[in-house]
Amino acid sequence: MIKARVIVTLKNGVLDPQGKAIEGALSALSFSGVDQVRQGKVFDIAIEHDDKAKAEADINAMCEKLLANTVIEDYKVELV
Amino acid sequence: MIKARVIVTLKNGVLDPQGKAIEGALSALSFSGVDQVRQGKVFDIAIEHDDKAKAEADINAMCEKLLANTVIEDYKVELV
DSSP states (O other): OOEEEEEEEEESSSSSSHHHHHHHHHHHHTTOOOEEEEEEEEEEEEEOOOOEEEEEEEEHHHHIIIOTTTTTEEEEEEEO | OEEEEEEEEEETTTTOEEEEHHHHHHHHHOOOOOEEEEEEEEEEEEEEEOOOOHHHHHHHHIIIIIIIITTEEEEEEEEE
């Protein structure tokens, strides 16, 4: 069993209205000093087999095909 | 300027229909060997000042009040 964590974030320069809304909400809750918030997604994936190389290749392919929109998003895969 | 990453994940035992949908989609894309997928959220927060202790306390408070629903979600704060 291999566990991996994939973190998908918007590329720099891509507008993030959700992050802006969170900034506004934090400000309304009187949190000061927040410069910027950007929201992304995290996927925790459990793979049945124990072949690390194959798991990493598979997960990169999953990101390219399904989990991330590589036009506007970056992804990072960490085996844990 | 302090940058922090907050990762919010569903607690164990909480149903994750979004993760189940991703499992189904991966299976439809012929990825085999995927045991489980769970989806969470990531927030990249930039804080204006340089006081690490205050930043960490503030971000924990933001998580408790806004970013995470602590009934069903866990959060982890990493200063980067």
